[in-house]
Amino acid sequence: MTHLLSSIDNKTALGIGLPVALLGCYGAYQWYRSRDLPPGPIGLPVVGRFPWLDPNQLHLCVEQMSKSYSDVISFRMGSKLMVAVCNYDLIRQMLNDDNFTGRPNAPFLKRITEGCGIVLSEGEMWTQQRRLALKSLRDFGFARTRSAEMVDVQLDIIFELLEISIEEKQSLRVLDAFTEATNGVIAQLTLNRRFKRDEKEFEFFNTTLKTFFNTPVVLNLPLFFPWMNTIVQLMPATNYFTKLMLKLHVFIREQIRIRESILVDDSMEPECLCDVYIQEKRKAEKMGDFETFRELQIVRVVLEFFLAGTDTTARSLEWLLILMSVHPAIQKKVHSELDKEVGSDRRTQTSDKPSLNFTTAVIEEAYRFLSLAAVGAFHRAKSEAVFHGYRIPKDTIIIPCVYASNHDPRIWAKPDEFYPEHFLDQNGVFTGTGKNVPFLIGRRACAGEGLARMEVFLMFTAIMQRYRVSLAPEFVGKEAAILKGSLGLLRKPGEHKLVFERRANDQFNVTV
Numbered sequence: 001m002t003h004l005l006s007s008i009d010n011k012t013a014l015g016i017g018l019p020v021a022l023l024g025c026y027g028a029y030q031w032y033r034s035r036d037l038p039p040g041p042i043g044l045p046v047v048g049r050f051p052w053l054d055p056n057q058l059h060l061c062v063e064q065m066s067k068s069y070s071d072v073i074s075f076r077m078g079s080k081l082m083v084a085v086c087n088y089d090l091i092r093q094m095l096n097d098d099n100f101t102g103r104p105n106a107p108f109l110k111r112i113t114e115g116c117g118i119v120l121s122e123g124e125m126w127t128q129q130r131r132l133a134l135k136s137l138r139d140f141g142f143a144r145t146r147s148a149e150m151v152d153v154q155l156d157i158i159f160e161l162l163e164i165s166i167e168e169k170q171s172l173r174v175l176d177a178f179t180e181a182t183n184g185v186i187a188q189l190t191l192n193r194r195f196k197r198d199e200k201e202f203e204f205f206n207t208t209l210k211t212f213f214n215t216p217v218v219l220n221l222p223l224f225f226p227w228m229n230t231i232v233q234l235m236p237a238t239n240y241f242t243k244l245m246l247k248l249h250v251f252i253r254e255q256i257r258i259r260e261s262i263l264v265d266d267s268m269e270p271e272c273l274c275d276v277y278i279q280e281k282r283k284a285e286k287m288g289d290f291e292t293f294r295e296l297q298i299v300r301v302v303l304e305f306f307l308a309g310t311d312t313t314a315r316s317l318e319w320l321l322i323l324m325s326v327h328p329a330i331q332k333k334v335h336s337e338l339d340k341e342v343g344s345d346r347r348t349q350t351s352d353k354p355s356l357n358f359t360t361a362v363i364e365e366a367y368r369f370l371s372l373a374a375v376g377a378f379h380r381a382k383s384e385a386v387f388h389g390y391r392i393p394k395d396t397i398i399i400p401c402v403y404a405s406n407h408d409p410r411i412w413a414k415p416d417e418f419y420p421e422h423f424l425d426q427n428g429v430f431t432g433t434g435k436n437v438p439f440l441i442g443r444r445a446c447a448g449e450g451l452a453r454m455e456v457f458l459m460f461t462a463i464m465q466r467y468r469v470s471l472a473p474e475f476v477g478k479e480a481a482i483l484k485g486s487l488g489l490l491r492k493p494g495e496h497k498l499v500f501e502r503r504a505n506d507q508f509n510v511t512v
């Protein structure tokens with residue numbers, strides 16, 4: 001009997017003691033792992049903070065954690081240590097440090113890119129490709145006259161669509177029209193090609209790009225759970241999306257062939273980014289270097305300008321029109337300024353910017369308020385470092401939280417309101433972009449900022465010159481949900497449609 005009792009006691013003791021001991025070990029391990037790290041919430045074994053993070057509103061979760069802990073916080077997603085930086089000065093300091101210019105190792109994308117291109121590359125390869133891409137785009141009038149002419153061509157197409165919607169008294173989702181327009185601009189800049197709207201090749205390209213933007217999140221999970229890599233590789237979706245990307249590669253390769261056949265003589269003036277790369281490739285090969293400008297490199301750079309430069313710009317325009325619909329008084333002030341400073345017998349030009357203080361402030365405020373790339377693009381610590389007094393281990397994933405910085409009440413008078421006065425002085429003069437970081441800052445900042453700003457300014461002002469925009473009646477009252485939207489790679493507005501009206505009368509005619 002005594003023996004039986006003592007055996008029950010032992011079992012009970014084991015039943016309670018073992019979990020307590022395991023928990024104690026886990027706690028001690030966590031404590032050891034997180035010594036000197038930025039403060040932050042503890043997560044669960046294996047999954048880390050995943051169960052607490054809403055991927056559709058990740059920017060708000062990060063902002064909330066930073067309010068509870070500090071401007072620099074750490075937490076785990078799966079087995080990966082994440083450090084989020086939520087303060088302008090610290091973002092600036094971090095992104096100017098070469099150690100934080102790495103990119104996380106996303107296995108799905110890495111298999112496709114093989115380290116080529118700009119967006120995911122690192123080190124010497126990245127520096128070289130980025131410098132050349134920026135230089136060649138500047139040389140073709142990047143953000144200057146030539147690109148402005150390309151925008152004009154695209155505007156004609158947008159106006160055609162808006163006119164049809166007015167004639168047919170239909171409400172409209174504008175995103176597709178803007179995506180086509182921004183694709184058109186990039187096609188001309190990178191490939192010197194002007195696609196026609198209904199051209200089969202362009203339709204295929206547009207649709208494939210659009211599908212790729214909807215790559216399921218699960219394909220990128222091995223970034224946080226490396227043990228999932230093999231499982232994800234075997235999934236049908238991986239196969240489907242890899243094939244899709246390779247189709248885009250084939251399309252760009254065909255375009256490179258066309259440019260190569262035109263560029264027969266090396267002394268010919270390059271006409272687009274692709275030409276510059278072809279000439280550099282030929283030069284390098286003459287010197288025996290077959291790696292730096294191998295064809296995949298050119299393919300990736302061109303494709304990345306489409307991937308990074310179309311949806312971003314198109315979404316900014318879509319959001320701007322939503323904001324004008326939700327704030328009719330602000331829209332009215334934009335109309336008045338455009339009428340007074342530009343009139344109705346020509347389209348706006350970039351040179352009009354200095355006289356369009358209010359409109360420029362509205363655009364800048366939209367960039368801030370939206371913070372389109374709300375959690376930026378992830379960076380990676382290339383080696384262990386001390387930042388702001390905290391230890392940042394090698395391979396930590398860095399989140400430069402654009403949204404938290406752009407909604408920081410220490411910087412912005414009304415952080416959660418759409419308030420163009422953030423960028424105006426007492427005399428109504430535009431004060432400059434200040435601490436607004438929609439394109440991020442530092443060594444890896446957006447390579448297309450100049451082009452994006454020019455496209456958004458010219459397209460938005462041209463539309464405002466002609467049209468008044470409002471929410472379709474069935475969406476009135478749903479403004480809060482539309483503005484809240486959700487976060488994929490970029491912040492998307494909630495379900496909505498817009499209605500356009502000609503502003504003056506049917507004779508209103510703005511010519512180029």
Ligand code: HEM
Pocket residue numbers: 095118119120130186304305308309310312313316372373376377378438439440441443444445446447448449451452
């Ligand atoms: C409103 C439009 C746009 C926004 C809000 C935007 C925002 C951003 C952000 C936040 C980054 C990440 C920077 C970092 O990692 O530190 C980025 C990177 C990049 N963007 Fe943009 N972008 C826009 C338009 C464009 C356009 C039009 C192009 C090209 C024509 C472009 C090309 C790139 C490239 C190549 C990178 C990668 C830079 C690198 O890794 O070195 N973007 N962009």
